[in-house]
Amino acid sequence: MSSFIWILILVLIVLIVLISNIKIVPQAKAYTIERLGSYQGTWQTGLHFKIPLIERIARKVTLKEQVVDFEPQPVITKDNVTMQIDTVVYFQITDPKLFTYGVENPMAAIENLTATTLRNIIGDLELDETLTSRDVINTKMRTILDEATDAWGIKVNRVELKNIIPPKAIQESMEKQMKAERERREAILVAEGQKQSAILVAQGEKESMVLRADAKREAQIKEAQGQAEALMTVQKALADSLTLLNEAAPNDQVIRLKALEAFQKAADGKATKIIIPSEIQSMAGIVTSMKEIWQADTPKS
Numbered sequence: 446m447s448s449f450i451w452i453l454i455l456v457l458i459v460l461i462v463l464i465s466n467i468k469i470v471p472q473a474k475a476y477t478i479e480r481l482g483s484y485q486g487t488w489q490t491g492l493h494f495k496i497p498l499i500e501r502i503a504r505k506v507t508l509k510e511q512v513v514d515f516e517p518q519p520v521i522t523k524d525n526v527t528m529q530i531d532t533v534v535y536f537q538i539t540d541p542k543l544f545t546y547g548v549e550n551p552m553a554a555i556e557n558l559t560a561t562t563l564r565n566i567i568g569d570l571e572l573d574e575t576l577t578s579r580d581v582i583n584t585k586m587r588t589i590l591d592e593a594t595d596a597w598g599i600k601v602n603r604v605e606l607k608n609i610i611p612p613k614a615i616q617e618s619m620e621k622q623m624k625a626e627r628e629r630r631e632a633i634l635v636a637e638g639q640k641q642s643a644i645l646v647a648q649g650e651k652e653s654m655v656l657r658a659d660a661k662r663e664a665q666i667k668e669a670q671g672q673a674e675a676l677m678t679v680q681k682a683l684a685d686s687l688t689l690l691n692e693a694a695p696n697d698q699v700i701r702l703k704a705l706e707a708f709q710k711a712a713d714g715k716a717t718k719i720i721i722p723s724e725i726q727s728m729a730g731i732v733t734s735m736k737e738i739w740q741a742d743t744p745k746s
Contacts, residue, residue, distance in 0.1 A: 466495040468502070475541040477503040487541050506541040510602060513552065517610065518560045520567040522575055529610040530567070532559055534590065535603040543598030551597055555590070559604070562589050572611065579606050 469492055470476055476488040480500045495502070513536070517529040534555060538544045548554045566585050567575055575582070583604050591601040 462497050466497050468493045468495055473508045475506045475508055477506065477541050477545045479503045484542060484546065504541070504545045506538055506544055508538055508541075510535060510537045513555065514607065515556050515559055517608065518563060520564050522567055522570055522572050524571045526572045526615065527612065528572075528575070529608075530563060531607045532563060532586070533605045533607050534559060534601060535605075536594070536599050536601045538598055539600050540598030543596065545598075547597035551599065554597070555594065555599070558590060558593055559586070562586050572615070576609060576611075579609075582606060 468476070468488070470488050470490050472490050474490065476493075478485045478488060478495070478500055480496070484503070485500060513534045515532050515534070517531040519527060520530055521527050536555070544551060563582075563586065566582055570578065570582075583606060586604040587601055590604060594601055
């Protein structure tokens with residue numbers, strides 16, 4: 446009975462050892478395996494079995510892109526200005542074996558390499574160039590770091606200058622310069638606004654004068670048209686009356702009588718001197734005589 450128990454215990458121990466040496470490598474991971482102290486291979490994603498006591502996992506490596514934000518580093522520009530610059534490095538492990546055995550501490554190596562590369566690049570630039578050439582600095586640093594870390598199984602995808610912190614005195618000077626620039630732009634905008642306002646006012650006055658002139662011209666045209674129409678109406682009426690008169694064929698006595706009526710209207714007290722033709726004078730005498738006879742024959746009441 447006791448031997449059976451020991452066999453059972455031994456079997457359980459073997460099962461536990463075997464199960465504990467079954468490894469599953471997750472996605473975007475890789476394990477470097479050593480056998481008896483030497484590199485044996487790299488496990489990719491999937492199920493693997495490790496030989497107990499002979500093989501061991503040297504390093505678990507992530508294949509995802511990683512981001513490292515390094516502390517600000519003091520650098521000196523070409524014109525002897527000391528400033529603080531911190532960088533952000535985006536990298537990815539492409540070879541787990543080189544990453545495991547290429548360098549003792551990869552992160553410290555990348556940080557030191559980034560600091561020295563940054564100092565070398567900034568040392569060839571002046572302050573103004575440093576502040577305005579971020580893209581150039583980023584490109585140079587990425588190229589240099591990518592070449593240097595290739596032997597470590599690391600690919601540097603991107604390098605960014607996160608902050609550039611110049612000395613306090615230079616910051617104050619830059620703030621004054623920016624303030625002066627803002628005031629200059631504000632003055633330009635105000636002057637431009639006043640100019641546009643004056644132009645709009647002048648255009649408005651010009652358009653108003655043009656509209657008034659057009660209105661006056663239209664009024665004069667309409668007045669002249671009205672006078673012309675009135676004159677045409679009078680002339681047409683006169684022509685119609687003459688036509689009717691000609692169609693009636695009046696005798697000389699009627700014509701003289703009409704002329705007398707016209708002179709009576711003319712001599713309504715407004716004229717100071719009127720010359721009457723002899724024919725009308727005789728006609729007037731006849732009319733006067735007839736009027737006297739009619740008044741004599743009329744009985745008085």
